[in-house]
Amino acid sequence: MTYCVGLLLDEGIVMLSDTRTNAGLDNISVYRKMFTFESPGDRVIAIMTAGSLSVTQTTLARLSDAIEDEDSDDQTSIFKAATMLKVAQVVGNTLATVTVEVANKLNGMNQGASASMIVAGQRKGGPMRMFLVYPEGNFIEATTDTPYLQIGEHKYGKPILDRVITVKTTLAEAQKAVLLSMDSTLRSNLSVGMPLDMVIIKKDALEISETRRIEATDEAFAKMSSAWSEALRDGFQRIDRV
Template sequence: MTYCVGLRLDAGLVLLSDTRTNAGIDNVSVYRKMFTFEVPGERAIVLMTAGNLSVTQTVLAKLKHKISRSDASPTDSILLAESMLQVAEIVGRTLNEVSLEINQKMGAMNQMATASMLLAGQRKGGALRLFLIYREGNFIEATPDTPYLQIGEHKYGKPILDRVVTPETSLEDGRKAVLLSMDSTLRSNLSVGMPLDLAMIKTDEFRICCNERIEPGDPSFTAMSDAWSQALRDSFAEVP
């Protein structure tokens, strides 16, 4: 399984994904689920994936192929699209086409391949956008009322986001919130695992200002996890 989360804050976007993929308890692998695209100073885009690996990898391959074509147009290349809405439409259309194609082949085996994606970014002249794209190609968008979106094993990491994250949350606090959200998920679900990929985009900078991998045993992440566990124990003890 997987867990990916994105925050759309006034200060920018914060994105985090795990890397564990499994096809049974004896077939666990590490695959990147976060992919970045940018034209520095003009646009920055982050795409995170969850679900069937054959679907998501095929979608990424098709998107990259369209970017590389010499005859690419704004209607088929996410690096030429005129808005983040158009980028979402391109990704959604590609995801839907790939899902239909693969599921037609799997139909004889009475199986279904599903996938979903988080798309975040900003194009010069436009606002920060964060979308959750479904396999059918339709999507929803983060709003000031709910400034975050999740895919995969989202339930374990949702409570802290509900209680802490608002549009006014700083990027640094947003980073802390998604990491603690992931920590809760890692502790409760073995199908989600490290290393983690973290990216941030500051408002109106049109570039990815942070793109880091957090490896197992990372001292900063471990210290944050231990401090959060202790804070929860202390708070629990103080409740009447």
């Protein structure tokens, strides 16, 4: 399992993913689930993945190959798509094709495979946008009313986002929110694990503004986690019984 979360704010985009992949309790591995693509000054795109590794890795490989292919067009290359909406469509079409191919191969073994992705970024002259792409290739978009999207094991990290995140949230506060959202998930589900990958894209920067890998030994993250636990315990004690 996994947990990925993305915020679309007035100041920019914040994305965070874990790296744990497991195929049973005795087969746990670390795989990157955050992928970035840049053409500085023209566009910046970040993709997070959840689900079958065979599906996600094949999809990302095909998207990368299309970028390098001189014969690709705006229907196949995320670097030639005219808008972020078109980028989401390219990703969705590629994901849907790969999902069907893998599913057909697994049908004889009574197995299934699917994946979902969060696609975010900005094209020169256009707004920042963020989409959640489903296995079938269709997608939904983050809005001012719901400026965040999640994939994977999302239920544990959702409450804090519902309570504190708006489009006006600063990038600094947003980073704290996604890290605490992840911390809640790490504590409640062993199928989500460190290290973590974070990406920041500032509005109109048209490039990755900041990347960060957070290891299990990261002292700042541990301090934040402890402070959050203490704050929750203190708040619980302060509330009167009804």
